[in-house]
Amino acid sequence: MTIRVAFCSDALVIWGAERSLLEIVQATPGFKADILAHPDSPLLGVPDLAASGVAMAPRFTRGSGGIRKAPWLLVADVILACLYSIPLAVRLRTYDAVVCFGTWELLQVLPAAKMARRPCVLDLHETFAGSLGNRALRLLVGLCDGVIATSSDLATGLPESRVRIVGRPVRLIPAKVVKPRRAGAPLRLSMLGQVTPHKRVLEVAKICALMAPNSVELRVTGLSAPTASSEYEKCVRDVAKEHPEVVDVRERTTDVAAELAAADCLINASVHEAFGRTVVEAMQAGLLPIVVGDSGASEIVRRHGVGRVIREVSDLPRLLHELRALTADEWNVIRGEARAVGAQYAPSHVVPKYYQALTELISTDNRF
Structure with a gap:
């Protein structure tokens, strides 16, 4: 029937x-x-x-x-x-x-x-x-x-x-070559999706901008066109203008795979998140997800034991410093574990x- x-x-x-x-x-x-x-x-x-x-x-x-x-x-x-x-x-x-x-x-x-x-x-x-x-x-x-x-x-x-x-x-992200981490290179971070206050993109961008030179690079993807930007998005753009060597902002894209291939970690700092689709997409691409606070996104990380959950955005510098110290072999293990979990959401x-x-x-x- x-x-x-x-x-x-x-x-x-x-x-x-x-x-x-x-x-x-x-x-x-x-x-x-x-x-x-x-x-x-x-x-x-x-x-x-x-x-x-x-x-x-x-x-x-x-x-x-x-x-x-x-x-x-x-x-x-x-x-x-x-x-x-x-x-x-x-x-x-x-x-x-x-x-x-x-x-x-x-x-x-x-x-x-x-x-x-x-x-x-x-x-x-x-x-x-x-x-x-x-x-x-x-x-x-x-x-x-x-x-x-x-x-x-x-x-x-x-x-x-x-x-x-x-x-x-979540349809599996097409496999794209992720550049391996080089010792001493900046940690490549990605934030995907809507750029709104509850996503706390501005807070993350400001923290990254204040970190030691050449320690992190943050790419924010999902902004509206400049003519349609909200006040919050304009503030994010301002941080990128002041710190172009650290923060890069881009408009919304359909090529999620390309954005993720250029990163080591994905940050989800939403105050509230029903599920956490970007976390799954990041895992499928072999990225380490970092989730701030308790939400549907942190539930995914805790359930599978892949990724990191921190309480506050202010905890980011300490965690990013630890991740930057990981060896190439440790990153390879992380990528493999993340892809295995991401495949479960196909x-x-x-x-x-x-x-x-x-x-x-x-x-x-x-x-x-």
Whole structure:
């Protein structure tokens, strides 16, 4: 029997979570997955999916909500989301199960799934810093048939019986030659992804700029174009201008492999991180991941024992000094261990686990 699953997404940009979604919906025995996306979503323009039989259909949508909105705007969002859920419910009747790929989309997707009498599972890959957001999350989760979360850290406080922890599939980084470390050479560091305050890129750049000359080189990749840069990104650019021999900044790229091939370590300093895709990508490329604080990213490092976790950004200089002293043989061992762990997150390993978790969460429905 083939189970038809609708993945509902309001994403307007393709970041790591959406790249994982594109892997999840590929052909899997026993399942047929479609994506019902925001009408303006770039997901609708992905060319390879149509050939693999995945439907990329726009749906009526109200857009994402936000707990920081004014109360009357939140009420308006809820009312409009419920109204928009009616035509969505008609479409969901053609599926066996619904996965809501985003927490605030539940305002529309959950009522639609209830009206269509279809089980609804939340794919939880977002973090909530405030207590109000977490209370709202627990309320919404209580109305779902289950949750598939990217990390145990993210699922803290949720009922264990209704939660499954499954990492995200990460397509293996193409093998590229990584230049071996030379004794006494600067330690090559990389930071990938969005350059926003919660990623603490500026803090890391400032610390690297103050370290001893020729000890480290930091490359930051993921900035917006100069004309569209945020104030935070401009501050990062300023540090690079003041210390060009230490900090190099680049705009977002699709050639992740090339960026990682030029580094020894990847730094993830996010205040909160649902999963840590860049950590897995770094491991696949043979890099040593360095994670600051407790998050989904540090959970990956601790689970597999490959990489380093430090408490504060201020602990970086001491750790980088220790890593710079490692021998070439020690770096070769690190690269091999990292690649072995990174391979465990290949889609062929993770996607079956995802659908197994989904099957368990909807198994109380008599149709399965």
